[in-house]
Amino acid sequence: MRQYLELVDAALSEGTYKPNRTGVDTISAFSEHYEVDLQAGYPLLTTKEMDGYRWNSMLHEVCWYLSGEEHIRNLREETKIWDAWADDDGRLDTAYGRFWRRYPVPAHEAHLEGESWPDDSHRWVTEEADGRRTFDQLQYVIDTLSESPNSRRLVVNAWHPANAAVSTLPPCHYSFVFNVQGDRLNCHLTQRSGDIALGVPFNIAAYALLTKVIAQQTGFEPGTFAHTVVDAHVYCGRGARGAWYADNLEALQSRLRAVENRADYLDIREWLETDAPPEAEGDERLDHVPGLLEQLSREPLERSTLEVADTSIDDLSDDDITLRDYESHDGIEFAVAE
Ligand SMILES: Nc1nc(=O)c2c([nH]1)NC[C@@H]1CN(c3ccc(C(=O)N[C@@H](CCC(=O)O)C(=O)O)cc3)CN21
Numbered sequence: 001m002r003q004y005l006e007l008v009d010a011a012l013s014e015g016t017y018k019p020n021r022t023g024v025d026t027i028s029a030f031s032e033h034y035e036v037d038l039q040a041g042y043p044l045l046t047t048k049e050m051d052g053y054r055w056n057s058m059l060h061e062v063c064w065y066l067s068g069e070e071h072i073r074n075l076r077e078e079t080k081i082w083d084a085w086a087d088d089d090g091r092l093d094t095a096y097g098r099f100w101r102r103y104p105v106p107a108h109e110a111h112l113e114g115e116s117w118p119d120d121s122h123r124w125v126t127e128e129a130d131g132r133r134t135f136d137q138l139q140y141v142i143d144t145l146s147e148s149p150n151s152r153r154l155v156v157n158a159w160h161p162a163n164a165a166v167s168t169l170p171p172c173h174y175s176f177v178f179n180v181q182g183d184r185l186n187c188h189l190t191q192r193s194g195d196i197a198l199g200v201p202f203n204i205a206a207y208a209l210l211t212k213v214i215a216q217q218t219g220f221e222p223g224t225f226a227h228t229v230v231d232a233h234v235y236c237g238r239g240a241r242g243a244w245y246a247d248n249l250e251a252l253q254s255r256l257r258a259v260e261n262r263a264d265y266l267d268i269r270e271w272l273e274t275d276a277p278p279e280a281e282g283d284e285r286l287d288h289v290p291g292l293l294e295q296l297s298r299e300p301l302e303r304s305t306l307e308v309a310d311t312s313i314d315d316l317s318d319d320d321i322t323l324r325d326y327e328s329h330d331g332i333e334f335a336v337a338e
C-alpha cells in the first residue's frame with residue numbers, strides 16, 4: 001500500500017529523535033494522516049508478508065474487540081501479541097472491546113441534575129450481572145446508521161480519562177467516527193501513538209475489516225478509511241544503537257532526501273548497518289529502521305480482497321472472514337518494544 005510507504009518515509013525523513021518510556025528509542029513524527037479507498041481493495045500490506053500467523057493474530061484481535069471482553073483468556077489461545085501486557089490470569093489493563101461494547105455508565109446517584117442519561121431499559125444499555133450499567137457503542141453506531149445515516153454523531157470512544165491516567169497501557173487507537181457520503185460508509189480513526197513497523201499494519205488491517213463489517217451490517221458500501229496518527233514513530237533500538245540515531249539522524253535524513261529510486265533505500269540500509277553499532281544480544285530487531293528501509297525498497301503489489309459473511313457483530317468469528325488474492329513480498333521480523 002503506497003500510503004503506508006509514504007507514512008514510513010515521512011516519519012523517517014521528518015521525524016525527530018525521541019527516547020520514551022520503553023527504553024527503546026524512536027524517530028517520531030507529529031500528526032501523520034493518510035486516506036485509503038476501500039473500494040480499490042483491502043489494504044493489507046504487501047511489502048511484507050501479512051497472511052499466515054500475522055493474519056491469524058489480527059483476525060482474532062478484531063474478534064476479541066467485538067467480544068467486549070476485558071481479559072485475554074480466549075485471545076491468548078490464538079495469539080501471543082497481547083501476552084506481555086496481561087497478568088497470568090489473562091487480566092489486561094487495556095480496554096478496547098470493553099469500552100466499545102461495554103462503556104461504563106455512571107450510577108444513578110452520580111448523575112447531576114439537568115444531565116441526560118439513558119434509563120436501565122434503554123436499548124444500548126446493559127445491566128450487567130453485578131448491577132453495573134454499560135453502554136454498547138458499536139450497536140449504537142449500527143442502529144443509528146440504519147435509522148439516521150446522516151448522523152454526525154457516529155463516534156466510538158475507547159478513551160476514559162480517569163482510567164487512562166492510571167492504566168499501564170491506555171488505548172492507542174482510541175476514537176473512531178463513521179460518516180456516510182452517498183452509499184458509502186467512511187471511517188476516521190484517531191490514534192494517539194503508532195508503532196509504524198508493528199502496530200500500524202495491524203491497525204490498518206483491523207479498521208479496514210471493521211469498516212467492511214459495519215458497512216455490510218447496515219447496507220452501505222465500504223468507502224474511505226482515514227487515519228490520523230498523532231505520534232507516529234519508528235523504534236530505532238536500545239542503548240548505543242538507539243543513541244546512534246541521535247547523532248546520525250541528519251545524515252540519515254539527507255540520504256533519504258537524495259533517494260531517486262527504490263533500490264537507493266537498500267544502499268541507505270547498508271550504510272546504516274556498517275556505520276551503527278550492532279544491536280546488543282537480546283535486543284536484536286528492536287531497531288526497525290533496517291527492516292522498514294527494506295520495505296521501502298519493495299514495489300507494492302495488487303490489493304487483495306476481503307469476503308465477510310453476513311453475521312452479526314455478536315457472532316462474528318474468524319471463520320466468517322476470508323482473504324482472497326493476497327500476494328506479498330517476504331515477511332520481515334521486528335521485535336516489540338515493551
Ligand atoms: N511497542 C508496541 N507496539 C505495538 O504495536 C503494540 C504495543 N507495543 N503494545 C500493545 C499492542 C500489542 N500489539 C502488537 C504486539 C505485537 C505484535 C507483533 O509482534 N507482530 C508480529 C507478529 C506476531 C504474531 O502474529 O504472533 C509481526 O511481525 O507483525 C503486533 C502488535 C500492538 N501493540
Ligand SMILES: O=c1ccn([C@H]2C[C@H](O)[C@@H](COP(=O)(O)O)O2)c(=O)[nH]1
Pocket residue numbers: 020021169170172173193194195196198199200203
Ligand atoms: O494498536 C496499537 C497498540 C499499540 N501501539 C503502539 C504505539 C506505541 O509504540 C506503544 C504504546 O506505547 P505508549 O507509550 O502508551 O504510547 O504501542 C500501536 O502502534 N498500535
